[in-house]
Amino acid sequence: MGNIVSKQRQSLPQWLRRGQTIESGTTSNMAQRRGSRISMLQVAQLLLRGFLVAFVFLCPALLLPEISQDVAQGVTFLAILAAIVVMTEYSAAYPGLIEFRDAKPYNRARFLLLVVVVLSVTALQREIALYSGAAGIFTSLAIVLGNILSFSFSPVALLVASLPQGLSVEHLAIVKVSAALAYTLSLVGLGVFLIGLMLGYWPRRAEIFNVWVNLPNFDPTKGVDIVQRLERDAQINVVLGIIMPFSLPALLHLSTFLVQPVTLETPLALVWGVSLWAFIPVTLVMRGVAMYRVAQLIRAQRRRVAEAQDAVPLPPQSAYS
Numbered sequence: 001m002g003n004i005v006s007k008q009r010q011s012l013p014q015w016l017r018r019g020q021t022i023e024s025g026t027t028s029n030m031a032q033r034r035g036s037r038i039s040m041l042q043v044a045q046l047l048l049r050g051f052l053v054a055f056v057f058l059c060p061a062l063l064l065p066e067i068s069q070d071v072a073q074g075v076t077f078l079a080i081l082a083a084i085v086v087m088t089e090y091s092a093a094y095p096g097l098i099e100f101r102d103a104k105p106y107n108r109a110r111f112l113l114l115v116v117v118v119l120s121v122t123a124l125q126r127e128i129a130l131y132s133g134a135a136g137i138f139t140s141l142a143i144v145l146g147n148i149l150s151f152s153f154s155p156v157a158l159l160v161a162s163l164p165q166g167l168s169v170e171h172l173a174i175v176k177v178s179a180a181l182a183y184t185l186s187l188v189g190l191g192v193f194l195i196g197l198m199l200g201y202w203p204r205r206a207e208i209f210n211v212w213v214n215l216p217n218f219d220p221t222k223g224v225d226i227v228q229r230l231e232r233d234a235q236i237n238v239v240l241g242i243i244m245p246f247s248l249p250a251l252l253h254l255s256t257f258l259v260q261p262v263t264l265e266t267p268l269a270l271v272w273g274v275s276l277w278a279f280i281p282v283t284l285v286m287r288g289v290a291m292y293r294v295a296q297l298i299r300a301q302r303r304r305v306a307e308a309q310d311a312v313p314l315p316p317q318s319a320y321s
Contacts, residue, residue, distance in 0.1 A: 095216030237288030
C-alpha cells in the first residue's frame with residue numbers, strides 16, 4: 001500500500017508539488033514574522049512598564065522644590081531598581097513575586113490608584129511650598145476633606161496623633177490635609193474597583209484564569225480545600241485592610257521607644273509616608289476581594305463539571321455486572 005501511494009505522489013505534476021512547497025514555506029515565514037511581531041510587542045510592553053514604574057518613583061522628587069542632590073541620586077537608584085524588578089518579573093516564563101500579572105486589568109487598576117494618590121499628594125505639597133499665601137485647587141480640596149475626616153478616632157486623626165510631640169501646628173495641619181486627601185482618593189479607587197467586580201468586568205469571562213500564574217505564592221495542594229483556603233485568606237486580607245489605618249498609627253507611636261520617631265517633616269517623606277499609609281490598606285482589601293472572586297470562579301467551575309457529569313447517561317448494565 002505504501003508503494004502505491006509513493007508512486008502516485010511521484011506521478012503528480014512538478015508544478016503542483018512546487019506549489020505545495022511554496023505554500024508551506026510561505027506559511028512558515030508568516031508564522032516567523034508573526035512571532036517576531038509578538039516578541040517586539042512584549043519588549044515594548046516591558047519597557048513601558050519599567051518606564052512607568054520609574055516615573056512614579058521619580059515624579060515626587062522632580063516636582064517638589066528644594067530636593068538635595070544626595071536624595072535625588074538615591075531616588076534615581078530606587079527607581080531604576082524598581083523598574084528592573086518589574087521588567088524581570090513580567091518577562092519571566094514562570095511566576096515570581098508579582099500577583100495577578102496575567103489577570104488584567106487588576107494590576108493596572110492598582111498602579112493607576114497609586115499614581116493618582118502619589119501625584120495628588122505631591123501636587124498638594126508643591127502648592128503649599130510655592131504658594132503659601134494662596135490656596136490652590138488641591139489645597140482647597142484637602143482642607144475641606146481634612147475638616148470632614150478629622151473627627152475623633154478617625155484614621156486621619158489617629159495618624160496626626162501618632163506623630164511625636166514638639167512639632168509645629170502648621171506641620172500637623174499639613175499632615176492632616178495630606179492624609180485626608182490620600183485616604184479619600186484611596187477609598188474612591190476601592191469603590192470603583194468594587195463596582196467593576198459587581199458589573200462583571202473582572203475577571204473577564206472570555207479569558208482563562210490560571211491560579212498558579214496569578215497567585216504564585218499560593219500552594220493549592222497544601223492544607224484544606226483550595227476554595228476554603230482562598231476564602232479564608234480573602235477574609236484575613238479584608239480584615240487587615242480595614243484595621244491597618246487604625247492600628248498603624250498606634251504602631252508608629254510605640255516604635256518611638258525603639259527607633260527614631262517618624263516626623264514626616266521633609267516633603268518627600270511626607271508624600272511617600274502618607275501615600276503608602278493610605279494605599280497599602282486599600283490594596284489589601286482589593287486583594288482579599290479578588291481572592292474571594294477567584295474562589296467563586298473555582299466553585300462555579302466545579303458545579304458546571306458536576307452537572308455535566310450528571311447529565312451523561314450511564315451505560316446499560318447486565319445482571320452480572
